[in-house]
Amino acid sequence: MTSYLKLAWHHDFDDEPTWFYSELDESRYETRKVEVFRDGRRFFADSQISTGNAMLGEIPAPSLEELEAEAEFTAAEITREEFETEWDAACPGP
16 A cells, blocks of 8 residues: 655755655555755656655655654655645656
């Protein structure tokens, strides 16, 4: 079953994303990802293409509990619709 994750990374680096949106397969491997920067830039990755430094994780995503245990992260499951909104904002249209 596909699931969707929103992760906030709390930091002060201008050149690193502050939000990650991930589509995860049943084994929690990323199949699509969007990275959002403080200045509004968005990069994306899937199995065919990536922009900026975005890339899919090579290992399964940690559980929400594991992510939340790290003070620098805030994580939540989101709906497919919320993910698709972020994906559409990051990907160039036809």
